[in-house]
Amino acid sequence: MDPAERGMVAAEKDGFMSDAQFGLMVAAPVIIGFALMLYRMGVLQGAGTLSAVGASVVIAAVLFFGQ
Numbered sequence: 113m114d115p116a117e118r119g120m121v122a123a124e125k126d127g128f129m130s131d132a133q134f135g136l137m138v139a140a141p142v143i144i145g146f147a148l149m150l151y152r153m154g155v156l157q158g159a160g161t162l163s164a165v166g167a168s169v170v171i172a173a174v175l176f177f178g179q
Contacts, residue, residue, distance in 0.1 A: 133176050140172035 129137070147164040150156040156164070 136172045136176050140168050143168040 144165050147156060147161050147168070151158070151161040
């Protein structure tokens with residue numbers, strides 16, 4: 113295992129987030145914010161907003177804990 117991999121393993125064991133997890137923490141709220149903004153503008157209906165927000169949360173959770 114090269115030093116970069118050892119550093120990532122050590123960082124993950126210490127409780128730090130990986131770059132992918134950090135990206136998910138940023139991207140998921142942005143997607144949710146856009147869905148809510150589109151709903152307020154009248155572009156999305158309630159069911160479309162709920163499905164977009166729900167799918168975003170589920171996908172982010174699965175990817176976050178799968179890292």
